[in-house]
Amino acid sequence: MTVLGLARVWALVCSAGWGWVVAQTPVSVPEPLSLASAERGKALLLQRQDSGCVLCHQVQGLPAGGALGPSLVGLAERSTKAQARERIADARRFNPQTIMPAYFSTEGLNKVANPYKGQTILTAQGLEDILSYLFLPTTGTP
C-alpha cells in the first residue's frame, strides 16, 4: 500500500471513530430555570410598569400597596403556592370577570401592543421569583 493509501485508511478510521464519538454525545438539554430568587421577585412585585402588582395589592414588606385587590399579606396561610401560581398566570380561570391581568397567558387578550404580541407579561422565571417572595416565611410584621 502506498503512503497515500495508508493515509486514506487512517483518515477513514479516524472519521469513523469521530463519528462514533459524536453519536454518543447526548443532545443538549435546555438549561433548567435557575433557582427562584425572592430578591428578584420583590423587585418585580414593586415594579409599576411591568408587573403592576402593588397598584392593586398590599404586599408584605413593600410600601404603599393599592386596594383594588385583596392584601397579599399572609397569602401562604390561605393559599398553596400552586394555587397562587395559577392565579397569577391567569386569574380568569378563577374569576372570568377579574380585573387582574393574566400574567402568563397570551390567550384572549385584547389590545396588546405589537411588540408584546405573543409574549407573556411575566417570564416563567419572573413568576417563580414572585412566588418565592410571596411565600417567604412570614416575619410577623407586614
Ligand code: HEC
Ligand atoms: C388591576 C389590579 C390587579 C393587579 C395589577 C394585580 N392583581 Fe392580583 N388580584 C386582583 C384582584 C381584584 C384579585 C381578587 C380576585 C379576582 O377578582 O380575580 C386578585 C387576586 C390575587 C391573588 C389571590 C389572592 C388571595 O387572597 O387568594 C394573588 C396571589 C394575586 N392577585 C397576585 C398578584 C400578583 C403577584 C400580581 C402582579 C404580578 C397581581 N396580583 C396583580 C387585582 C390585581
